């Protein structure tokens with residue numbers, strides 16, 4: 001089976017590739033990415049939820065290529081901002097999307113807010129679109145706080161501001177191995193691996209119907 005990782009974000013691609021490579025029992029899947037399909041441009045995200053946008057991206061790529069496509073729509077929800085930037089995380093500070101400006105805007109919006117009130121979470125919704133029209137979803141979340149200043153240079157996006165009290169570190173200070181075990185993307189992907197395993201190796205039919 002071939003699956004295209006349907007994202008233009010190289011930070012996400014790196015994480016997906018690390019997660020598929022570190023699987024204990026790798027599935028018989030050849031993973032491709034949009035680097036293999038340079039003719040596919042940016043897909044407009046017109047949905048109003050992570051799920052709608054994820055489906056839009058996966059179905060567009062599956063329709064164009066005739067192959068299975070796995071997309072990721074993700075973002076940061078900050079409680080003190082009523083859940084913003086949410087689905088608008090990539091372009092929080094406007095076009096063109098820019099992590100530096102997004103982080104600066106976030107710090108500005110939360111200026112003066114005490115640490116305990118800076119609760120936030122990353123959300124990731126994965127959509128798998130098959131060429132025959134079937135679709136599957138998996139979701140993950142990761143809870144933390146928005147730090148008062150940036151720290152670390154790993155990951156991407158808001159990682160230098162996303163503080164995990166359990167580790168006393170920002171997401172950008174964690175090794176990629178740890179980020180790829182505990183992140184919103186890791187937890188969604190873990191569920192997606194179960195779905196993929198069920199798709200590739202369906203359970204045999206039971207010999208007889210259960211008695212209820």
Ligand SMILES: O=c1[nH]c(=O)c2ncn([C@@H]3O[C@H](COP(=O)(O)OP(=O)(O)OP(=O)(O)O)[C@@H](O)[C@H]3O)c2[nH]1
Nearest residue numbers: 007008009072073074075076089090156157158159
């Ligand atoms: O610090 C971060 N660590 C993460 O692990 C993470 N995951 C998502 N995000 C933020 O949310 C936007 C997604 O927006 P998004 O799902 O539309 O993706 P994107 O536009 O970057 O690429 P594509 O997949 O749409 O092609 C990203 O740009 C980031 O700002 C993250 N920030």
Ligand SMILES: [Mg+2]
Nearest residue numbers: 043045073090
């Ligand atoms: Mg996007």
